[in-house]
Amino acid sequence: MKHPRLLSLFMSLALSGATACAALGTAPAAPSGPIKIGMVTSLTGNYAPLGTNDKLAAQQIVDGVNGKNGINGRKIELEIVDDGSDPNQSVIQFNKVIGDGVAAVLGPPQSTSDLAIKPVANDKKMPVISLGAADDQVVPVTPYMWQTAPLSSQVARVCVDFIKSQGKTKLAMLYDTKNAYAVAGHDSTRKILDQAGIQLVDDETFETSQTNFAPQFAKIADTRPDFLLVWATGAPPVVITKAWADLKNGIALMMTAAEASTLYVQPAGPAAEGVFVQASMGVLGQSLPSSNKFRKLIDDFAGPFQQTNNYYPPQFAWDGMVATTILIDAITRKGATSEQIREGLDSVDVDTPQGHYAYTPQKHAGMPDSASLMSVVKDGQFVPAPGVNQDQLAKAGQ
Numbered sequence: 001m002k003h004p005r006l007l008s009l010f011m012s013l014a015l016s017g018a019t020a021c022a023a024l025g026t027a028p029a030a031p032s033g034p035i036k037i038g039m040v041t042s043l044t045g046n047y048a049p050l051g052t053n054d055k056l057a058a059q060q061i062v063d064g065v066n067g068k069n070g071i072n073g074r075k076i077e078l079e080i081v082d083d084g085s086d087p088n089q090s091v092i093q094f095n096k097v098i099g100d101g102v103a104a105v106l107g108p109p110q111s112t113s114d115l116a117i118k119p120v121a122n123d124k125k126m127p128v129i130s131l132g133a134a135d136d137q138v139v140p141v142t143p144y145m146w147q148t149a150p151l152s153s154q155v156a157r158v159c160v161d162f163i164k165s166q167g168k169t170k171l172a173m174l175y176d177t178k179n180a181y182a183v184a185g186h187d188s189t190r191k192i193l194d195q196a197g198i199q200l201v202d203d204e205t206f207e208t209s210q211t212n213f214a215p216q217f218a219k220i221a222d223t224r225p226d227f228l229l230v231w232a233t234g235a236p237p238v239v240i241t242k243a244w245a246d247l248k249n250g251i252a253l254m255m256t257a258a259e260a261s262t263l264y265v266q267p268a269g270p271a272a273e274g275v276f277v278q279a280s281m282g283v284l285g286q287s288l289p290s291s292n293k294f295r296k297l298i299d300d301f302a303g304p305f306q307q308t309n310n311y312y313p314p315q316f317a318w319d320g321m322v323a324t325t326i327l328i329d330a331i332t333r334k335g336a337t338s339e340q341i342r343e344g345l346d347s348v349d350v351d352t353p354q355g356h357y358a359y360t361p362q363k364h365a366g367m368p369d370s371a372s373l374m375s376v377v378k379d380g381q382f383v384p385a386p387g388v389n390q391d392q393l394a395k396a397g398q
Contacts, residue, residue, distance in 0.1 A: 034077035035070070035336045037062075037327065038097030038105040040117070041131075045085025046208060046234035049263035050109035054131050054320035055080055056309060058106055060301075061324040071332050083108055085234070087116040098126055103331075104341045106323050107131045109316055110233065111152075111180035118145050127341045129323040131316070133257065134184040138364040146345050146364040148322040148354070149315075150280060150372045152181055155256050156188035158278045159229055162374040163254075164196045165387050168226035172202040172251075174216055174240070175231035179208060182231035185256060189229065201225050208236060213243055221249050227276075233258040238267045245271035252276060257283075257372075261314030265380050272377045279375045279382055280367065281396040282318035282354050287384050294397045297353040322352050326366075355397025371397045 039058055042051030062078045070076060079097050083090040090113035097105060104127040108114060111132030118137065121128045121144040130137045133149040163171060173189065176182040186203075193200055201223040204216040220228055228251055230240055237259050244253050253275045255264070260279035265272045281288065285298035301321055305313045313321070330344025348359040348366065357366035373396060374385040384393060 032074065034075045035331060036077045036079065036100070036102045038094075038100070038102035039078060039080045040083055040090055040093045040097065040105060040107045040113075041080060042085040042109055042113075043080075043082040047085040047108075047110045049234065049261060050131075050258070050316045051082075051085075051107070053261065053263075053314055053316035054107060054109050054323075057301075057305065057313065057317040057320035058324040060305060060308070061321060061328070065328060071328065071336070074336065076328075083113060085110065087113040090114075091116050091120060094120060094126075098124060102126075103336055103338050104128070104327060106320070106327065109319070111137060111184065112178075114145070115180055118142065121145055125338060125342075127338055127345060129327055129345070131319050131323060132181055134180045135188070135365075136180065136184060141362055141364050143361075144342065146326075146359060146366070148326065148357070148366060149319045150257060150367045151365050152185035153188040154367065154369060154372050155278050156185050156192065157369070158372045158374055159254060159256070160189060160192050160196050160198060162276070162278075162385065162387070163198055163227055166226075169198055170201045170223070170225045170227075171198050172204070172220045172223060172225035172228045173200065173231065174204045174206065174213075174220065174228060176208055176233070176236060177205045179231075179233055181233060181258065185231045189231075206232075206236070208232075208234070210236065211239055213240055217243065217247060221247065221251070225251060227252045227254050229254045229256075231256060237264060241268040241275060242271045254278075257315050260375065260382060261316065262311045263314065265377055265382075272380070275377045276385055277375050277377060277382060279373060280315060280318055280354055281371045281373060282313065283315055283382050284373055284375055284384060284393070284396075285353070286312070287393065288396065289390060289394050291394045292396060294351065294353055294355060297351065301353050318354055322354050322357070322366075325352060326350065326357060368397055370395055 062076045066075045081093040083093050094117050109131045111134035114130040114132040114137045128145045130147050135151045138147045175186040202220050255277045260283045288295050334340040334344035346361045355368045355371035375382040376385040
């Protein structure tokens, strides 16, 4: 095994303050001048809270690297485009940045869009580090798409294991049928319930645009589950959280990493208190002991981010940060053409603020299982849930 390389170099650079022909495989990228990177993200629409934080994190990393004379003397030129939270626009904007001569692409934050882009990326041989979380993005592996967020199956495992650890046996689920991440997470959860000894007592669906959940809530309440697990992203979880709190039925509410953000907690307000939220270790960084080997990398990113944006980095900022720094690592080691970047990404072996990432040509998902944890909202903050012990926190990310 290769000796893991710390991302400290890139973090310190980032935190201190290719052509279209190449993408199509017809000519090499220019060996000098700026390195052009695209970012297709959601700055408007339902997924704006996700895409905005992806953008902030990526820009922070790029600005820091450019402030130290770039990569081997070449500055990074980050072209950010808005897909409006629409998968059709994601494909259009993806083709636009390819036409503008980028050597690789970051994003989008929603899995439905990543899956829409996936065949285009492979056809045009354009490396994409996806920021969504559905397993289907990288399982099975295809040559030109990688993933930094936790797999939906990893999120499902954390949720089910936590429910089991609490001695509970009855679960209800509510999921968005128009969201690829939600569907994948729901399906992954169902597959592992029997072996965990947990019964699915109710399974309800909705669509992203829905705002009245009373019919689903009535059915769920009648089955008296121990937990209601919601698989959704964007605006619906806030609506669900407020309406669920109003019922005062005593049934615990659980959200996934898509809600590990101030942009969920703040609009949900007091209703979010006591909600269980699966989150990655970066989100819980302030609660990690100093013995955690990744704690310094976490603080080095979180400090400047919080100072600039007035809130602690949420899940999507961590996803965007890891994707950008891994891309920088690949370019630094292998070069800045699309094919060199592909080779670099296929040989990633680094410590990041989200744990140790290692990619191979046969493995394009990187977050270690131990970096996914269960949190609970307390006083508007994400803290380790009861039962998440200090040993787990110390070893998270390894």
